[in-house]
Amino acid sequence: MKLAYWMYAGPAHIGTLRVASSFKNVHAIMHAPLGDDYFNVMRSMLERERDYTPVTASVVDRNVLARGSQEKVVNNIVRKDHEEQPDLIVLTPTCTSSILQEDLANFVERAQLDANGDVLLADVNHYRVNELQAADRTLHQIVQFYTEKARKKGELPEGKSEKPSVNIIGVSTLGFHNQHDATELKRLMADLGIEVNAVIPEGASVHELKNLSRAWFNLVPYRELGLMAANYLKDEFGMPFVDITPMGVVETARCIRAIQSILNKQGVDVDYDTFIDEQTRFISQAAWFSRSIDCQNLTGKKAVVFGDNTHASAITKILSREMGIHVVLAGTYCKYDADWFRKEVSEYCDEVLISNDHGEIGDAIARLEPSAIFGTQMERHLGKRLDIPCGVIAAPIHIQNFPVGYRPYLGYEGANQVVDLVYNSFTLGMEDHLLEIFGGHDTKEVITKGMSADSDLSWSKDGLAELNRIPGFVRGKVKRNTEKFARERGFTEISAEVLYAAKEAVGA
Amino acid sequence: MTLADAKPQSATQSSPQALNFECETGNYHTFCPISCVAWLYQKIEDSFFLVIGTKTCGYFLQNAMGVMIFAEPRYAMAELEEGDISAQLNDYEELKRLCTQIKRDRNPSVIVWIGTCTTEIIKMDLEGLAPRLESEIGVPIVVARANGLDYAFTQGEDTVLAAMAHRCPKKVESEAEKEERNAIQKLLSFGNKKETAAPESEYVDHPPLVLFGSLPDPVVTQLTLELKKQGIKVSGWLPSKRYTELPVIEEGYYVAGVNPFLSRTATTMMRRRKCKLIGAPFPIGPDGTRAWIEKMCSVFGIEPKGLEEREAAIWESVEDYVQLIRGKSVFFMGDNLLEVSMARFLIRCGMTVPEIGIPYMDKRYQGAELKFLEQTCHEMGVPLPKIVEKPDNYNQIQRIYELEPDLVITGMAHANPLEARGINTKWSVEFTFAQIHGFTNTRDILELVTRPLRRNSNLKDLGWDKLVRETANV
Numbered sequence: 001m002k003l004a005y006w007m008y009a010g011p012a013h014i015g016t017l018r019v020a021s022s023f024k025n026v027h028a029i030m031h032a033p034l035g036d037d038y039f040n041v042m043r044s045m046l047e048r049e050r051d052y053t054p055v056t057a058s059v060v061d062r063n064v065l066a067r068g069s070q071e072k073v074v075n076n077i078v079r080k081d082h083e084e085q086p087d088l089i090v091l092t093p094t095c096t097s098s099i100l101q102e103d104l105a106n107f108v109e110r111a112q113l114d115a116n117g118d119v120l121l122a123d124v125n126h127y128r129v130n131e132l133q134a135a136d137r138t139l140h141q142i143v144q145f146y147t148e149k150a151r152k153k154g155e156l157p158e159g160k161s162e163k164p165s166v167n168i169i170g171v172s173t174l175g176f177h178n179q180h181d182a183t184e185l186k187r188l189m190a191d192l193g194i195e196v197n198a199v200i201p202e203g204a205s206v207h208e209l210k211n212l213s214r215a216w217f218n219l220v221p222y223r224e225l226g227l228m229a230a231n232y233l234k235d236e237f238g239m240p241f242v243d244i245t246p247m248g249v250v251e252t253a254r255c256i257r258a259i260q261s262i263l264n265k266q267g268v269d270v271d272y273d274t275f276i277d278e279q280t281r282f283i284s285q286a287a288w289f290s291r292s293i294d295c296q297n298l299t300g301k302k303a304v305v306f307g308d309n310t311h312a313s314a315i316t317k318i319l320s321r322e323m324g325i326h327v328v329l330a331g332t333y334c335k336y337d338a339d340w341f342r343k344e345v346s347e348y349c350d351e352v353l354i355s356n357d358h359g360e361i362g363d364a365i366a367r368l369e370p371s372a373i374f375g376t377q378m379e380r381h382l383g384k385r386l387d388i389p390c391g392v393i394a395a396p397i398h399i400q401n402f403p404v405g406y407r408p409y410l411g412y413e414g415a416n417q418v419v420d421l422v423y424n425s426f427t428l429g430m431e432d433h434l435l436e437i438f439g440g441h442d443t444k445e446v447i448t449k450g451m452s453a454d455s456d457l458s459w460s461k462d463g464l465a466e467l468n469r470i471p472g473f474v475r476g477k478v479k480r481n482t483e484k485f486a487r488e489r490g491f492t493e494i495s496a497e498v499l500y501a502a503k504e505a506v507g508a
Numbered sequence: 509m510t511l512a513d514a515k516p517q518s519a520t521q522s523s524p525q526a527l528n529f530e531c532e533t534g535n536y537h538t539f540c541p542i543s544c545v546a547w548l549y550q551k552i553e554d555s556f557f558l559v560i561g562t563k564t565c566g567y568f569l570q571n572a573m574g575v576m577i578f579a580e581p582r583y584a585m586a587e588l589e590e591g592d593i594s595a596q597l598n599d600y601e602e603l604k605r606l607c608t609q610i611k612r613d614r615n616p617s618v619i620v621w622i623g624t625c626t627t628e629i630i631k632m633d634l635e636g637l638a639p640r641l642e643s644e645i646g647v648p649i650v651v652a653r654a655n656g657l658d659y660a661f662t663q664g665e666d667t668v669l670a671a672m673a674h675r676c677p678k679k680v681e682s683e684a685e686k687e688e689r690n691a692i693q694k695l696l697s698f699g700n701k702k703e704t705a706a707p708e709s710e711y712v713d714h715p716p717l718v719l720f721g722s723l724p725d726p727v728v729t730q731l732t733l734e735l736k737k738q739g740i741k742v743s744g745w746l747p748s749k750r751y752t753e754l755p756v757i758e759e760g761y762y763v764a765g766v767n768p769f770l771s772r773t774a775t776t777m778m779r780r781r782k783c784k785l786i787g788a789p790f791p792i793g794p795d796g797t798r799a800w801i802e803k804m805c806s807v808f809g810i811e812p813k814g815l816e817e818r819e820a821a822i823w824e825s826v827e828d829y830v831q832l833i834r835g836k837s838v839f840f841m842g843d844n845l846l847e848v849s850m851a852r853f854l855i856r857c858g859m860t861v862p863e864i865g866i867p868y869m870d871k872r873y874q875g876a877e878l879k880f881l882e883q884t885c886h887e888m889g890v891p892l893p894k895i896v897e898k899p900d901n902y903n904q905i906q907r908i909y910e911l912e913p914d915l916v917i918t919g920m921a922h923a924n925p926l927e928a929r930g931i932n933t934k935w936s937v938e939f940t941f942a943q944i945h946g947f948t949n950t951r952d953i954l955e956l957v958t959r960p961l962r963r964n965s966n967l968k969d970l971g972w973d974k975l976v977r978e979t980a981n982v
Contacts, residue, residue, distance in 0.1 A: 001560075001587065001592055003609060003610070004584060004587045005584050005585070007567060010563065011562065013564070014567065032656075033657050034534070034657075034660055035538055035541070035568070035661070036540065036656060037537055037921065038539075038567070041537075041919065044922075044925065048924060050924060050928035052922070052925045056535060059534055061658070095562040095564045095625075095626060098593075099593055099626065099629050099630060100629060126562065396570075
């Protein structure tokens with residue numbers, strides 16, 4: 001048992017539902033008790049989805065506990081098949097069905113006899129995988145299912161598309177800015193003269209899946225979702241894939257060069273260097289931004305980055321390599337893929353943190369006192385409590401992270417967006433401090449930046465007055481250093497003298 | 509003309525048939541009952557709620573409770589891992605470790621264990637473990653099985669309060685303790701210190717009355733004052749602001765519920781604590797509040813004073829809102845058990861209700877409310893609604909397309925899709941969190957009910973009613 005207040009990645013079935021409901025005309029049926037269909041609320045609210053979320057529950061209640069689901073699951077599948085005529089129904093196990101150990105595979109087989117559409121059992125175990133891993137598996141499973149089905153029927157297309165083409169794999173519903181990223185990637189491919197063969201799973205029909213092999217290569221923009229499918233396609237059809245996330249100017253260029261080398265190997269003579277140069281220097285504003293004096297002011301400022309593998313690693317590289325910001329800590333909650341993360345970021349930050357305990361991250365932030373945080377909604381709230389600005393770069397997210405306006409994180413426009421995000425976070429912080437220096441909020445209490453605000457030491461009146469004269473952005477640090485000094489010397493009360501003695505002793 | 513005057517207009521012509529009850533498949537959307545921790549931990553200030561379940565439960569709480577999760581809530585998950593499921597780990601030891609940590613970090617006066625689907629399925633004997641652990645760590649542990657196998661949404665509170673009812677003390681030991689338990693009275697006489705000089709005379713001599721149901725403190729005060737005006741003294745309230753202030757309950761006390769979803773609590777009060785339950789409509793809307801108070805009065809043999817005028821004055825003050833909904837229809841998809849009371853109130857406002865969906869219908873506990881609903885329909889001259897227990901959301905949506913109601917009260921899963929198809933919706937969960945009880949909060953309910961209509965009438969000339977393509981509707 002684990003005492004938990006907050007989790008970064010959701011339970012496995014959420015991942016399966018994200019993939020299933022991303023496809024067009026695919027319905028998911030959860031084998032779950034009443035109330036577990038909360039996914040529908042999230043999708044309807046966060047994505048502001050106009051259509052009914054194609055997810056229903058085959059409700060597990062007392063009767064099911066006593067007698068097993070019996071015909072119930074089968075009937076629910078067949079009923080949904082008749083009502084909505086989906087191409088595919090994905091039976092989704094939950095934590096409850098994991099322990100009931102009913103033979104769901106058998107239900108699927110039986111339902112398949114009466115259903116017009118296809119029926120699949122999502123192969124995910126609640127206790128072994130989380131949301132992200134489950135999404136990756138489910139996508140792989142569906143791709144594999146339709147590839148094999150087409151092969152059996154002899155419907156697999158021969159050969160490649162006429163012009164160079166790509167499958168973009170891993171764009172899904174409730175993914176962080178996924179919709180905008182997909183648009184930006186399609187635009188980028190068009191600029192490179194590459195046709196988009198398919199984007200999966202978001203908006204795709206399962207009937208398109210048999211044509212995946214017609215693309216010349218696959219692009220997997222996110223580390224968390226799509227790699228299993230890409231690897232499968234590589235094994236089956238020898239399709240190469242690019243798994244460099246085109247986030248930030250440098251990585252986008254790297255991604256494009258990888259595409260170039262794949263195409264060159266397949267006998268197409270393309271040279272994207274002029275395109276990259278033109279985009280980098282003149283179209284995108286990001287490279288020019290890092291050169292401008294605004295960005296100069298950010299040099300050496302401390303930042304903490306935390307998120308999923310894709311976003312945390314890319315942002316860390318952007319901050320450190322493209323903006324000269326000092327990343328004191330980069331972290332991820334994707335514990336299952338920690339080695340990859342460590343390898344990606346270790347040369348761009350002082351410290352790497354692999355954890356899914358928000359308390360641990362909170363304590364690290366309090367200790368490091370960065371000028372800005374780039375994290376999830378949780379870090380945003382930690383930042384609020386500690387008075388540190390935060391830009392949200394990864395899920396878990398809420399409705400604010402589903403902007404209506406165009407906000408990709410990938411490609412050259414994405415680089416512009418990241419610049420704005422980073423710059424706005426830092427300037428807002430500076431503004432706040434300037435206000436304080438010039439007496440904007442002189443009634444404010446002393447800021448403590450520790451997660452636990454209590455201290456065993458008391459401050460005398462004059463000590464406190466002195467402390468309050470110290471500019472806000474260093475006050476917390478001075479306070480803590482002074483208290484540390486006082487504790488070491490055995491002072492119980494801190495007066496102005498002690499404060500200055502501490503300053504001399506430790507340079508606080 | 510206010511509604512109060514308009515009542516008897518066509519009482520006789522409406523069809524005299526009784527309410528029609530149906531039961532569907534139970535394929536509907538609602539919140540998991542563990543969501544009750546979100547409002548109960550705020551209500552009971554010295555409590556800590558430990559939900560013993562899986563990531564699924566945690567994910568639900570985290571997302572459903574939105575910003576509250578960041579306010580260092582006094583609730584947490586005891587997240588079960590594979591070792592717990594396969595009994596490789598010892599339940600007792602695990603819970604002891606977690607509860608000791610909670611005691612150390614938060615020092616609560618009570619730890620409430622919320623049993624979930626998983627603890628049910630693996631048959632974790634929470635009721636058996638709790639007393640042992642309680643005596644070992646010295647913190648009371650209350651067990652409530654608020655799981656999605658058996659209950660829906662607000663019924664979670666019912667399971668917690670039913671468990672708490674067992675913990676209410678039997679007798680007041682000392683005067684000092686009595687003083688402490690009298691917190692509500694103190695709250696009411698705040699700023700009026702000398703009032704204690706002549707307290708008892710304000711009340712009629714009646715057997716002690718304890719009310720049950722968790723309400724925000726301002727509403728508790730309002731309802732207590734309403735009863736005080738009639739000379740009825742509220743001796744206690746389950747739950748109180750603090751666990752240590754749970755009301756004394758002795759055999760023969762009178763009890764009354766303030767919410768329609770508290771049938772288990774009512775049963776416990778009657779059977780286990782030997783109390784007398786006052787079955788009344790619930791104090792939702794001015795009509796419900798009046799009927800609720802009148803019932804109390806009649807039980808204690810009191811002639812109610814000034815209630816008719818009070819109700820009329822409230823109706824008059826909300827006439828601007830009532831005008832917006834009079835003659836319109838409302839469809840309840842059903843997810844929180846407040847539906848019957850809400851429908852009865854809205855019918856009194858002049859609306860028609862084709863269907864009341866409801867997760868679970870206790871015809872005994874809600875008996876008075878159902879009778880009141882019938883009476884209201886007759887008085888307002890509208891057909892009796894169909895009450896659908898365990899509704900099927902898919903079928904309901906087909907019926908909504910057919911009926912084209914002016915307003916659908918539904919969960920968030922269906923709200924946006926219905927709006928996109930030009931159907932006004934109100935998110936049902938708001939009624940559980942808003943203050944809707946008593947005379948004073950009538951305007952608040954109507955504020956919620958009329959909001960979509962007011963919003964959409966602001967936009968009506970734009971011609972954007974339907975925002976999905978016809979073909980996408982198949």
